[in-house]
Amino acid sequence: MQRYIVSSVTQAVLVLAGVLILVFFMVRATGDPARLMLAREAKPEQVEEFREKMGFNRPLIVQFGDFVFKAFTGDFGNSLHYRLPAFDLILERLPATVQLAVVALIMAVVIAIPLGLIGGASPGSPVDAVGRAIGLVGQTVPPFWLALVLIIVFAVNLRWFPTSGRDEWTSVVMPGLVLSLGTMGRLVRLTRSSVLEIMGDDYIRTARSKGLSDSVIFFKHALRNAAIPLITVIGVQFGYMLGGTVIIESVFAWPGLGRLVAESIGRRDFPLVQGIAFFASAVVILLTVLTDILYALVDPRIRYE
Amino acid sequence: MFARRKLWNIVSALVAAALVLAACAPAATPQVIKETEVVTVKETQIVKETQVVTITATPEPFKPQGKLTVGLTTDIAAIEVPYAPERQADNASKTMYDSLVFPTADGNYEPALAESWDVSADGKTYTFHLRKDVTFHNGEPFNADSVVYSWQVYSQPEVTYANNWTIAETVEKVDDYTVNISTAEPNALLLPYVAVGWAMIPPKAHAEMGVQAFAQSPIGTGPFMFKEWVKGDHLVVVANPNYWRQGYPKVAEIEFKFLTEAATRVAAVQTGEIDIAPRLTSDDAQTLLGAPGVQIIRYPVNRVYYLAFNNLTTGKDTPLEKPEVRQALAHAIDMDAIIKAIFSGYATRAVGFVGPSDLGFDGAEPVEYNVEKAKQLLADAGYPNGFEMDMACPDAGYPKINDVCQAISGYLNEVGVKNTLDLQEANAYWEREANKELPPLFVDSWSSTVPDSYGRLQGALGQGETYANWYDEKLVSLIEQVAVTVDTDKRAEVYREIQTYMRENPPFVYLYFPEAFEAVTTRVQDYKPRSAENYFLWDVSVSD
Numbered sequence: 001m002q003r004y005i006v007s008s009v010t011q012a013v014l015v016l017a018g019v020l021i022l023v024f025f026m027v028r029a030t031g032d033p034a035r036l037m038l039a040r041e042a043k044p045e046q047v048e049e050f051r052e053k054m055g056f057n058r059p060l061i062v063q064f065g066d067f068v069f070k071a072f073t074g075d076f077g078n079s080l081h082y083r084l085p086a087f088d089l090i091l092e093r094l095p096a097t098v099q100l101a102v103v104a105l106i107m108a109v110v111i112a113i114p115l116g117l118i119g120g121a122s123p124g125s126p127v128d129a130v131g132r133a134i135g136l137v138g139q140t141v142p143p144f145w146l147a148l149v150l151i152i153v154f155a156v157n158l159r160w161f162p163t164s165g166r167d168e169w170t171s172v173v174m175p176g177l178v179l180s181l182g183t184m185g186r187l188v189r190l191t192r193s194s195v196l197e198i199m200g201d202d203y204i205r206t207a208r209s210k211g212l213s214d215s216v217i218f219f220k221h222a223l224r225n226a227a228i229p230l231i232t233v234i235g236v237q238f239g240y241m242l243g244g245t246v247i248i249e250s251v252f253a254w255p256g257l258g259r260l261v262a263e264s265i266g267r268r269d270f271p272l273v274q275g276i277a278f279f280a281s282a283v284v285i286l287l288t289v290l291t292d293i294l295y296a297l298v299d300p301r302i303r304y305e
Numbered sequence: 306m307f308a309r310r311k312l313w314n315i316v317s318a319l320v321a322a323a324l325v326l327a328a329c330a331p332a333a334t335p336q337v338i339k340e341t342e343v344v345t346v347k348e349t350q351i352v353k354e355t356q357v358v359t360i361t362a363t364p365e366p367f368k369p370q371g372k373l374t375v376g377l378t379t380d381i382a383a384i385e386v387p388y389a390p391e392r393q394a395d396n397a398s399k400t401m402y403d404s405l406v407f408p409t410a411d412g413n414y415e416p417a418l419a420e421s422w423d424v425s426a427d428g429k430t431y432t433f434h435l436r437k438d439v440t441f442h443n444g445e446p447f448n449a450d451s452v453v454y455s456w457q458v459y460s461q462p463e464v465t466y467a468n469n470w471t472i473a474e475t476v477e478k479v480d481d482y483t484v485n486i487s488t489a490e491p492n493a494l495l496l497p498y499v500a501v502g503w504a505m506i507p508p509k510a511h512a513e514m515g516v517q518a519f520a521q522s523p524i525g526t527g528p529f530m531f532k533e534w535v536k537g538d539h540l541v542v543v544a545n546p547n548y549w550r551q552g553y554p555k556v557a558e559i560e561f562k563f564l565t566e567a568a569t570r571v572a573a574v575q576t577g578e579i580d581i582a583p584r585l586t587s588d589d590a591q592t593l594l595g596a597p598g599v600q601i602i603r604y605p606v607n608r609v610y611y612l613a614f615n616n617l618t619t620g621k622d623t624p625l626e627k628p629e630v631r632q633a634l635a636h637a638i639d640m641d642a643i644i645k646a647i648f649s650g651y652a653t654r655a656v657g658f659v660g661p662s663d664l665g666f667d668g669a670e671p672v673e674y675n676v677e678k679a680k681q682l683l684a685d686a687g688y689p690n691g692f693e694m695d696m697a698c699p700d701a702g703y704p705k706i707n708d709v710c711q712a713i714s715g716y717l718n719e720v721g722v723k724n725t726l727d728l729q730e731a732n733a734y735w736e737r738e739a740n741k742e743l744p745p746l747f748v749d750s751w752s753s754t755v756p757d758s759y760g761r762l763q764g765a766l767g768q769g770e771t772y773a774n775w776y777d778e779k780l781v782s783l784i785e786q787v788a789v790t791v792d793t794d795k796r797a798e799v800y801r802e803i804q805t806y807m808r809e810n811p812p813f814v815y816l817y818f819p820e821a822f823e824a825v826t827t828r829v830q831d832y833k834p835r836s837a838e839n840y841f842l843w844d845v846s847v848s849d
Binding site for chain 2: 036
């Protein structure tokens, strides 16, 4: 078990370092932000002076060394546009993104898992039809389109929810639903197919032959085993959600990390892009490691291999 | 069995713990920057007492009323005017500041923080006489020291719009309420730059707070005072009770909401969540026609789109060097058709680099679309069979620019200028434009924040300028003449000369000035956006 965890964590650290190197050089591939940040009328001398002042005219490798050195001390530098520490800006946006991700995850789990379980236990039933429809819609409908339709129907026409922003609790409902739908679709299908598969397994037949009742078989044997693949999917999906979602946050004007990173890339706000990329990768990797560990705890076969 | 149950319990506990942790997180709201609390409890009580006395003694004084909500198209990155990186941030920031002079809608300048000003005989020194009754939002008096200090702070190279301030070579205090602002050469742009860019800040507070803290909760003399800025979400400013313009501002509070998507702004203005939805396309505007409580406003924008030529690098020694060829390309493009098809007719044909609202605009006839004439001119220049040349555009860099570029590319092909259109990622494109690496034909646009085209003329055609890709000695000297001619009538004369010259020796094909669409709720009165997509909200009111 220990070896398993150590290898997971080592891999995670390597991936994180790789992400940082990649992001550092990628954001610089199209040039520096000096011209973007100054007025179009600024003279070439003024642009040069600005570069000098911000350190953009140093060799890339020197800038990288500087960045790595500071990153080790937890300093991601100041955002060029906001002129504030990048990390503070990330922390400021985090609650909005976490709130949206948690709401979306809860919606997905609460709706998808019961539908998947019932669908798997009684394939062809009306509930199964609903579940399969959600599975299809969730994975095929573009979030951007769905978001606009929801806004027009529920905000503009019915006035049940605000169109956008993050004010009262009702403002999280629509973005949460749109964000959850993809995961919801995946979970319904996965739950359903796991249950279907397990119900045909030998140990279920054994349980039946022991004379156990259907409900005992379903809740004590099938359910627990069906949960194993779900943990992986939920963990990974939650990680992606926590990285922020550009489209949904933009349409609903949700002040989260996704919009921040999209805007920062456009502005070549290097320190902020690096900070967010680091943070988002760290979260995804952390959740993946946690999922690995959980998985091993739930399924002994993995530990012993 | 027991072991498995234990395991299951651990799993459940972990999942529960993770959910609890995650659920706890959103309870912490984003860090909200609040105005500095300067009033002590005791003083507040005193203020209350005097208020009671005033109410009983005199009729109730004018009070700002209601709340105005403005949807901005981007999350603003700075709320200090000289750092405001784009128009939206600039508009929002300007509610908190004043400059020495105020730009009127018709292109003149009227007194603001300066009551009057004189220009020295050599045209290099402006002497501003300041108002004596102005205080900053924190109570600090506004005087000559504030002007000198503001200039010292914002003329530094790291400031985004330092170029608005470095136009002045020296800023000197004469006495407490008089300052001299001098330029190296007589410079007609001083007043416009001061008007749009010189936001005045309080020296003491700025020095005490430091650059970073001041940027988060700035202090000016403006009609509104900073209240709250939640990044990525909204900015709130409240009426300045001691504003020097008597009887203003009219609204008690303005909230700027950052709504990146046009569709979101369209929805939000219909529900009344916002009162002003700027930067809509004509299609968005169409969908809002007839929506209850919403009016659509439309106005020309001072931004010229142009097909540029290069004679410095990639276009050197190509057919473009001949004026007939450049004239031919102008005749080859059916701009009216483009405007009709792509902008539903909502754009104005450009006849030059000087815009309809700019000083000295001569209102010449647009170049006629005439394929035969274009071919004739090409033949006269020695290219009866046309030629091959590359063309580039900033991919989605401007509204509908890809469609416009495809149309232009097609029209040029029709007269024998064989080209393939290269749509390049916009930021990389502009980088190449500055490095003069774009193909000899490329499309771009240039706006102006003042009703004067000097900035874009100099920027696009001046010698050694960042974005200049064309050099014409005569034009360079004409543009220099504009800069040093301080007299308005004489400058207008030079502008007319420039326009004539730029039609005979066109450095660009002039395409169009776009039109802006905004949706405004009917409760808003006196909202008057200007051609630079800027506005001042101190005289705007709302009815409920």
